Amino acid sequence: MREEVASSNRPSNKKVKSFRVSNSYRLLLDTGHFLDTCYLSVDDYMLVLGIETSCDETAAALVADGKTVLSNIVATQFDLLKKYGGVVPEVAARRHTELIGYIVKEALDSAGKTLDDVDAVAVSSKQGLIGCLMVGVAAAKSISYARRIPLIGIHHVEGHLYANRLSHPALPYPHVCLTVSGGHTMLLYVKDDRTYKMLGTTLDDAAGEAFDKVAKFLGLLYANRNTGGGRVIDELSRQGDRRAFNFPRPMLKSKDLDFSFSGLKTAVINRFKDKIARGEPLPLADIAASFQEAVVDVLVAKTMRAAWVKEVSAVSVTGGVAANRRLRQVFQETGANKNVTVFLPPLSLCTDNAAMVAAAGYARLRRGESSGLRLDVFPNAPLGV
Amino acid sequence: MIVLGLDTSAYVNAVGLCDSDRILADATFPARTDSLEQIVDNIDSVLGSAGLALGDVGGIGVGLGPGSWTGIRVGVTVGKILAFSTGKPVSGVSTLEALAYTARGVSRSICAVINVGAGDAVYAGIYHFTGGEIKRRGDYYTGSVEGLAALLKEPCVIAGERAASFAGIIARESGLKIEAFEASPGGAAVALLAARRLARGESDDALALTPLYLKESTAKVFNHGYDKV
Numbered sequence: 099m100r101e102e103v104a105s106s107n108r109p110s111n112k113k114v115k116s117f118r119v120s121n122s123y124r125l126l127l128d129t130g131h132f133l134d135t136c137y138l139s140v141d142d143y144m145l146v147l148g149i150e151t152s153c154d155e156t157a158a159a160l161v162a163d164g165k166t167v168l169s170n171i172v173a174t175q176f177d178l179l180k181k182y183g184g185v186v187p188e189v190a191a192r193r194h195t196e197l198i199g200y201i202v203k204e205a206l207d208s209a210g211k212t213l214d215d216v217d218a219v220a221v222s223s224k225q226g227l228i229g230c231l232m233v234g235v236a237a238a239k240s241i242s243y244a245r246r247i248p249l250i251g252i253h254h255v256e257g258h259l260y261a262n263r264l265s266h267p268a269l270p271y272p273h274v275c276l277t278v279s280g281g282h283t284m285l286l287y288v289k290d291d292r293t294y295k296m297l298g299t300t301l302d303d304a305a306g307e308a309f310d311k312v313a314k315f316l317g318l319l320y321a322n323r324n325t326g327g328g329r330v331i332d333e334l335s336r337q338g339d340r341r342a343f344n345f346p347r348p349m350l351k352s353k354d355l356d357f358s359f360s361g362l363k364t365a366v367i368n369r370f371k372d373k374i375a376r377g378e379p380l381p382l383a384d385i386a387a388s389f390q391e392a393v394v395d396v397l398v399a400k401t402m403r404a405a406w407v408k409e410v411s412a413v414s415v416t417g418g419v420a421a422n423r424r425l426r427q428v429f430q431e432t433g434a435n436k437n438v439t440v441f442l443p444p445l446s447l448c449t450d451n452a453a454m455v456a457a458a459g460y461a462r463l464r465r466g467e468s469s470g471l472r473l474d475v476f477p478n479a480p481l482g483v
Numbered sequence: 484m485i486v487l488g489l490d491t492s493a494y495v496n497a498v499g500l501c502d503s504d505r506i507l508a509d510a511t512f513p514a515r516t517d518s519l520e521q522i523v524d525n526i527d528s529v530l531g532s533a534g535l536a537l538g539d540v541g542g543i544g545v546g547l548g549p550g551s552w553t554g555i556r557v558g559v560t561v562g563k564i565l566a567f568s569t570g571k572p573v574s575g576v577s578t579l580e581a582l583a584y585t586a587r588g589v590s591r592s593i594c595a596v597i598n599v600g601a602g603d604a605v606y607a608g609i610y611h612f613t614g615g616e617i618k619r620r621g622d623y624y625t626g627s628v629e630g631l632a633a634l635l636k637e638p639c640v641i642a643g644e645r646a647a648s649f650a651g652i653i654a655r656e657s658g659l660k661i662e663a664f665e666a667s668p669g670g671a672a673v674a675l676l677a678a679r680r681l682a683r684g685e686s687d688d689a690l691a692l693t694p695l696y697l698k699e700s701t702a703k704v705f706n707h708g709y710d711k712v
Contacts, residue, residue, distance in 0.1 A: 186702035191553075200690050203690060236560040243526075
């Protein structure tokens with residue numbers, strides 16, 4: 099119902115203010131293109147199409163006014179992960195090319211919208227696998243050009259920050275955000291919706307990567323189910339004893355806010371490789387539970403330390419590993435003990451998705467930014483404003 | 484019908500325009516490692532140079548490759564999403580066929596050749612013209628130039644970017660009379676071939692359009708057992 103009211107407002111010409119345009123966009127304006135079309139009214143309803151192809155999920159979503167998710171379509175590549183034992187950039191990029199059109203169409207169809215209704219396109223253009231990012235950006239700039247709507251490139255990690263904003267509009271500022279996935283383990287101080295600072299990051303493997311590699315070592319990965327290593331360990335741990343093995347808690351006692359998971363992974367592997375070589379059965383559930391406990395301990399302790407250092411009373415957790423049930427449980431318990439409110443997005447917004455990209459894009463467009471049609475990809479871009 | 488042709492398989496953005504069988508524009512922009520950044524600008528400038536806008540285009544032709552894997556992904560994605568966003572029909576064209584088409588007019592069969600990456604291997608296809616239409620004879624070929632020479636049974640014209648050097652090797656290996664025709668994948672050739680198909684009422688499903696890689700990724704299939712990390 100809200101939508102109907104909102105859409106009827108959309109084509110109106112009242113109080114049209116122009117967006118400040120970035121330099122690259124101005125180049126196009128100077129040549130006469132887009133002159134009459136890249137203006138959007140600040141007061142009006144804005145429907146943003148988000149596109150995300152930075153790793154192995156092909157995703158598109160429609161988000162209204164940066165807060166209402168009308169559709170959130172994600173195609174995972176578990177069949178390919180299973181076949182190759184991990185993400186192969188070339189294989190993932192090929193799959194993105196096959197799927198991207200269908201996924202965009204599905205995002206529109208399932209929301210009952212067409213491209214006529216879309217006011218802007220946001221796409222992950224920074225941080226990820228270069229060949230994969232390129233497919234999403236090529237699609238996004240084609241839509242922007244064909245439909246004469248603004249285009250905005252988003253840093254993938256900034257997208258994750260907005261997963262929390264989408265699920266918890268009341269998320270207070272400032273707060274500390276832990277972004278933890280197969281590609282990142284990062285603590286951010288989020289001052290407001292446009293200012294954030296990195297407090298710490300992983301020095302080697304991301305936490306999700308450690309989950310995947312340990313699962314792969316234990317022979318669990320993708321063997322009989324369509325899930326990644328993180329979820330396999332999460333499920334197996336429920337039947338295991340998390341105190342069965344005392345694995346190291348890397349950098350738990352260090353004064354900084356950085357992480358390291360490579361050593362923990364190696365500790366697990368070294369402890370059991372002799373048994374594996376002899377073909378002896380392993381207490382898989384106990385290993386999984388103990389390993390998971392070590393990772394969770396470090397993630398929660400460091401995040402809480404960051405909250406204490408920055409004197410904030412709210413933390414948010416986002417990224418694929420935020421779907422881990424033990425992590426969510428320990429975060430809630432520790433938060434309650436320490437009087438820190440913990441915000442956890444629903445599972446559909448934890449893993450890579452395009453709704454978060456659309457929400458992040460909306461915020462930047464509202465601030466008058468846009469990327470222009472020469473938008474390129476930056477696989478190793480630092481997180482910045 | 485005005486048809487826009489794109490080909491990004493050869494580390495360039497080749498953009499062409501044709502009106503049925505008349506070439507309106509044919510431009511090639513360098514894109515050494517990145518065909519992505521300028522592609523839309525280049526399309527727009529070619530349209531602008533012909534006094535046209537995207538709305539005037541009646542159909543889109545896309546070079547599917549083979550060639551640079553990253554390049555063809557960009558071209559195919561741009562082609563399919565432009566077609567999806569504008570509702571215009573799209574036709575995928577083999578880059579080998581477009582190369583062979585640039586040598587049209589010769590009476591012999593044409594062997595279009597494209598380098599595989601930086602190595603000595605090639606992608607190839609053998610074409611001939613019958614009744615003004617270009618037809619491929621047999622399957623595409625991927626392998627060494629010497630292997631290609633063994634496949635050729637009659638004198639032909641080698642078309643491609645290093646045609647002279649390939650023709651020399653093939654003539655020596657096969658003992659046949661081989662001519663060379665230097666040509667690069669061009670947007671106008673793609674547009675012309677697409678225009679012919681579209682005029683016959685044939686088009687491709689835009690969403691299903693996929694590059695013509697002609698080569699599998701070299702990734703190893705994972706062995707599900709205990710594995711070293």
